Amino acid sequence: MASPKSVDKACPRAVRTDKHAGVAANEDLVKGVFNRYDTNKDGFLRKQELKKAFASLGSRMPRVRASLALRHADVNGDGYIGQAELDKLVKYTLKRGYKFK
Ligand SMILES: [Ca+2]
Numbered sequence: 381m382a383s384p385k386s387v388d389k390a391c392p393r394a395v396r397t398d399k400h401a402g403v404a405a406n407e408d409l410v411k412g413v414f415n416r417y418d419t420n421k422d423g424f425l426r427k428q429e430l431k432k433a434f435a436s437l438g439s440r441m442p443r444v445r446a447s448l449a450l451r452h453a454d455v456n457g458d459g460y461i462g463q464a465e466l467d468k469l470v471k472y473t474l475k476r477g478y479k480f481k
């Protein structure tokens with residue numbers, strides 16, 4: 381089994397890094413959105429939570445988008461997006477051109 385990036389369990393919430401500008405700041409923003417939709421606060425995003433997140437981002441097909449995003453970013457195949465997989469999810473989302481307010 382491939383071990384994912386080490387996750388700092390001490391800080392499960394999104395950490396704001398103001399050192400990076402531009403793309404990095406945007407990624408932080410998106411990460412913040414997804415973390416906000418981790419409604420049961422278990423540190424994982426399941427499909428239902430992804431769906432709500434994408435709906436809030438203005439997706440017209442949040443259910444479909446959630447499925448595709450999950451398939452793309454769920455590296456270890458457990459059906460959830462963990463913190464180590466969040467980066468991939470964020471990059472995928474930004475590549476799809478979602479706008480963030
Ligand atoms: Ca969750």
Ligand SMILES: [Ca+2]
Nearest residue numbers: 454456458460
């Ligand atoms: Ca996973």
